[in-house]
Amino acid sequence: MNRKIVTAMFIVSLLVVLILAPFASPLPDGLEKVAEKLGFSKFEKQYPISFLFPDYEAVFVNSPYLKVVLPGLFGVAVTFAFTTGLYLIISRVKI
Amino acid sequence: MHIPDGYLSAPVAIGTYLLSGAAGAFASKKVKEAVDEQKIPLYGVTAAFVFAAQMVNFPVVGGTSGHLLGGLLASLIAGPYGGFFIMASVLIVQALVFADGGITALGANIFNMAFIGSTLVYFVFRFLIKSTKNETISILLAAWLSVVVSAIACAAELWLSGRSSFLVFPAMAGIHAIIGVGEAVITLGIVQALKSFRPEIFSASTYRGGVSSE
Numbered sequence: 001m002n003r004k005i006v007t008a009m010f011i012v013s014l015l016v017v018l019i020l021a022p023f024a025s026p027l028p029d030g031l032e033k034v035a036e037k038l039g040f041s042k043f044e045k046q047y048p049i050s051f052l053f054p055d056y057e058a059v060f061v062n063s064p065y066l067k068v069v070l071p072g073l074f075g076v077a078v079t080f081a082f083t084t085g086l087y088l089i090i091s092r093v094k095i
Numbered sequence: 096m097h098i099p100d101g102y103l104s105a106p107v108a109i110g111t112y113l114l115s116g117a118a119g120a121f122a123s124k125k126v127k128e129a130v131d132e133q134k135i136p137l138y139g140v141t142a143a144f145v146f147a148a149q150m151v152n153f154p155v156v157g158g159t160s161g162h163l164l165g166g167l168l169a170s171l172i173a174g175p176y177g178g179f180f181i182m183a184s185v186l187i188v189q190a191l192v193f194a195d196g197g198i199t200a201l202g203a204n205i206f207n208m209a210f211i212g213s214t215l216v217y218f219v220f221r222f223l224i225k226s227t228k229n230e231t232i233s234i235l236l237a238a239w240l241s242v243v244v245s246a247i248a249c250a251a252e253l254w255l256s257g258r259s260s261f262l263v264f265p266a267m268a269g270i271h272a273i274i275g276v277g278e279a280v281i282t283l284g285i286v287q288a289l290k291s292f293r294p295e296i297f298s299a300s301t302y303r304g305g306v307s308s309e
Contacts, residue, residue, distance in 0.1 A: 002133055005293045009140040016147040025152040025160035030270040031096040031249065033159040038266060040258040045101030046194055054194040056150060071193065072150055078192060079146040083184040084139035090123045090180070091130040 010080065017072035022065055096249050096271070097189065097204055100197030104256035111252065112202030118210045119183065122176035130177075137296060138173045142181045145169060146188065153277055161274030163281050164245065166212030167220060167238045171286060171297055175217035182209035203252050207245040216241040231283065238282040239275040246271035 028036065035041035046054070053071035061067055103111075145165035152160040165185075170178025183205045189195040196204045216237050223233035250267035253259045289296060 002137060005296055006136045006140045009144055013140065013144040013147040016151060021150040024150055025154040027152065027154055027158055027160035029096065029152065029160055030246065030267065030274050031098065033270060034263065034266040038259050038262055040102065040253065043101040043258055044099045047100055047198060051194040052192050056193050072147065075146050075188060075192065076143045079185055079188045080139045080143040082188055083142035083181060084135055086180055086184055087135045087138055090126050091132055
């Protein structure tokens with residue numbers, strides 16, 4: 001049963017990226033809006049530490065659809081791998 | 096409400112790193128005690144889903160958008176301590192790969208959205224379902240609270256960092272009270288869809304004291 005639900009949820013996650021993410025609202029989120037209104041957005045910094053896709057944008061492609069979707073698909077795969085790996089380490093490594 | 100680099104003072108950034116580290120150490124002990132290795136891929140895919148869902152901003156009011164945070168969803172599936180690692184993983188990947196949330200603010204973001212938004216809110220959910228015996232209301236209210244309380248914690252960190260006046264509290268709580276409605280409705284929809292498909296993926300103890308799942 002586990003394999004089926006895991007596969008199904010993985011496919012749904014990919015579909016969310018493929019179908020919904022391109023239509024995501026570009027408006028500022030709650031914190032960004034508050035930061036603009038109260039005037040502390042000027043403190044924002046971005047450190048250039050090997051971010052692959054800053055702000056979820058693939059700068060190397062032209063298609064606006066792929067710009068969003070490629071980083072999203074990559075993120076779904078990386079998050080799955082990272083979390084699974086982290087859990088395996090937690091459950092198996094003795095301290 | 097991913098805090099970027101530059102918003103937090105050094106003491107607040109370090110303090111929240113320490114708090115999240117302590118929460119992580121405690122949660123890893125708890126997970127180690129009880130983890131069912133067969134379920135690890137399920138936790139991985141829950142994190143992947145939360146990541147995907149967080150990309151989908153929906154417009155709310157006044158030129159602002161929100162997106163699912165997924166803290167309650169994660170802890171309903173993986174328990175309060177497992178939920179912590181699902182949310183922390185998502186936040187780590189977002190900060191390191193996508194520059195969404197600062198590196199120096201990662202401790203604060205994990206504290207707000209993993210520890211408060213997933214672990215603590217799980218216990219709020221347990222309390223609600225025991226006292227109301229109504230699963231729908233408990234999910235809606237706990238999911239809403241997870242966003243609002245995380246936002247208040249975020250406001251406290253900004254205020255303690257000297258970046259904003261006290262006004263940051265009502266501003267953050269107010270807009271997230273609206274975004275939280277989206278969180279509540281989406282969380283309920285996903286939980287119901289998953290339950291109709293595979294009710295056993297919700298950890299058995301989650302609904303103990305509740306009415307609907309056992």
